[in-house]
Amino acid sequence: MSSSNGDNYKLDNENSEIQIYKHGATLTSWKLHGNEIIFCSGNAKLDGSKPIRGGVPICFPAFGPWPLGPQHGFARNSKWTQLGGSNQDGCIKTELGLKSNDETKKMWDSDFNCIYSIESKGNKLKLEMNVENTGKDKEFDFTFCFHCYFSVPDVELCKISGLKGLTYADKTLEGTPKNVEDRDEVTVTQFTDRVYEKAPDSGVILSGLHGGKSLKVTKSNLADIVVWNPWKENAAKMGDFGDTEYPTMICVEPANASSKIALQAGEKWTGIIELEVFQ
Numbered sequence: 001m002s003s004s005n006g007d008n009y010k011l012d013n014e015n016s017e018i019q020i021y022k023h024g025a026t027l028t029s030w031k032l033h034g035n036e037i038i039f040c041s042g043n044a045k046l047d048g049s050k051p052i053r054g055g056v057p058i059c060f061p062a063f064g065p066w067p068l069g070p071q072h073g074f075a076r077n078s079k080w081t082q083l084g085g086s087n088q089d090g091c092i093k094t095e096l097g098l099k100s101n102d103e104t105k106k107m108w109d110s111d112f113n114c115i116y117s118i119e120s121k122g123n124k125l126k127l128e129m130n131v132e133n134t135g136k137d138k139e140f141d142f143t144f145c146f147h148c149y150f151s152v153p154d155v156e157l158c159k160i161s162g163l164k165g166l167t168y169a170d171k172t173l174e175g176t177p178k179n180v181e182d183r184d185e186v187t188v189t190q191f192t193d194r195v196y197e198k199a200p201d202s203g204v205i206l207s208g209l210h211g212g213k214s215l216k217v218t219k220s221n222l223a224d225i226v227v228w229n230p231w232k233e234n235a236a237k238m239g240d241f242g243d244t245e246y247p248t249m250i251c252v253e254p255a256n257a258s259s260k261i262a263l264q265a266g267e268k269w270t271g272i273i274e275l276e277v278f279q
């Protein structure tokens with residue numbers, strides 16, 4: 001089945017349901033047998049006036065502060081075009097696109113074509129971004145992030161395994177010092193903003209989802225994993241995030257943040273993540 005109101009659309013089958021806003025190509029909901037996996041703030045602005053606070057915003061062509069435009073780039077604040085998709089044999093698929101245009105060129109003078117595909121099948125969700133340099137002769141580079149917000153009953157009970165031994169940049173501290181993770185299971189009990197560099201593609205396992213479920217996050221062509229929770233003090237500063245919502249979410253974000261991806265004219269890059277929920 002599918003439903004649409006122009007700004008957003010839902011697709012479902014007997015197993016799962018996804019909702020996508022064309023603003024930012026933001027996946028705002030992924031339900032498995034009625035259970036929500038994704039966090040989206042009750043205060044999120046869904047009218048296109050700013051990036052959606054929650055779901056899976058797309059950070060492109062920059063992750064983090066960016067001298068040429070807004071934090072995390074313009075893709076999460078641009079209207080994408082729904083390109084098509086299918087819903088058959090237990091697999092829901094939809095595609096959205098964003099091409100360089102006058103607005104993007106004011107910030108970033110590069111010709112590009114992004115094709116984003118979202119596929120839900122069984123207990124898995126696959127997100128695939130294709131970026132093509134459609135310029136004639138100019139190279140460009142960018143950073144990127146699938147900024148995944150997950151819904152959890154209590155962030156302090158969540159555990160993330162698969163990060164031990166990785167160097168991380170701690171963005172909560174002055175100067176963003178680097179350190180090496182020594183914990184088998186990373187927990188989040190305070191303001192956390194870390195970029196774990198060169199994480200293996202086998203990814204991480206996040207436990208502590210609703211119903212005692214866990215999530216396996218695997219990735220391809222994305223070097224890093226970001227872990228973020230604003231905690232009480234920073235939640236209070238965000239107008240589009242409820243003051244008491246921070247314990248109910250965790251961001252685990254496959255990204256290419258610590259290094260840039262360079263594309264020559266005519267070249268393409270594909271970044272993929274797969275999310276798998278299990279008991």
Ligand code: BG6
Nearest residue numbers: 071072147171193194226228253
């Ligand atoms: C995270 C960053 O990915 O996103 C944080 O690591 C940032 O530094 C957070 O604060 C939220 O960013 P924004 O722009 O959506 O408020």
